[in-house]
Amino acid sequence: MPNGKRAKFSFKYIAAMEALFNFILKFGNLNRQQMDFIASKAKTLTLHKEAYFSEAGKIARQVGFITEGILRVCYYNNKGEEITKYFIDENNLVVDLESFDNEICSSAYVQAVTDCKMIVFSRKDWLELLQTIVGWDAIVHKIISRALMQKVERRSPLVSEDATTRYLKFMEIYPSAVNRIPLAYIASYLGVTQSSLSRIRKNIR
CATH class of the missing domain: 2.60.120.10 (Jelly Rolls)
Known part of the structure; x- marks a missing residue:
């Protein structure tokens, strides 16, 4: 070498x-x-x-x-x-x-x-x-x-919120990761469809 x-x-x-x-x-x-x-x-x-x-x-x-x-x-x-x-x-x-x-x-x-x-x-x-x-x-x-503890803290806010709030919280939790994770995985994590997530992303830009 x-x-x-x-x-x-x-x-x-x-x-x-x-x-x-x-x-x-x-x-x-x-x-x-x-x-x-x-x-x-x-x-x-x-x-x-x-x-x-x-x-x-x-x-x-x-x-x-x-x-x-x-x-x-x-x-x-x-x-x-x-x-x-x-x-x-x-x-x-x-x-x-x-x-x-x-x-x-x-x-x-x-x-x-x-x-x-x-x-x-x-x-x-x-x-x-x-x-x-x-x-x-x-x-x-x-x-x-x-x-x-982190796992519970990260999941808890995602349970009762609407889909847009869940995505915004996800961006807070994983600020440096959000653009590196495929949309399909984020949608699955948030419990929404990929098309719903695409719409949410467009609306908050």
Whole structure:
């Protein structure tokens, strides 16, 4: 590999790890040795648009941190319609927790909406971090609690509002993502048809 390419990769990797640690350190303290240990278990992953990070019917076996891109969590209802539950954008952890923790088949898909760059940890390495780093479980618990609270906060205003208000709130919640997510996925998330959403977008411009 030419030196330029190696340096470029190293810089991107260092920047990605820096983003991960900036995120983690909001929830607790780690010393340099602990951070080095976490970094030794981390791998980079490029997930292309529409590829799956984890799938329904399979056991989720990795935890990811998104450094670039957007993922969505979706499932099929009893009519066979695809429903988007929520989106996960940059600087957030992503894992199908129930499947990952309990080693049971997932009921949802986690799919790349855009090309994504991620830092990932295998289940084996993640468990080793939990067993080795004092206080890591407390940090992880805080991250998960925040993610669950965020999910509720983001969904609650969308339940009782009219479609236009739901879309305006969606733009508030995902300001940097709204133009990168296909209309069909946003419509599914908001519980409206794509044609209704197109009309709403035209009316508010």
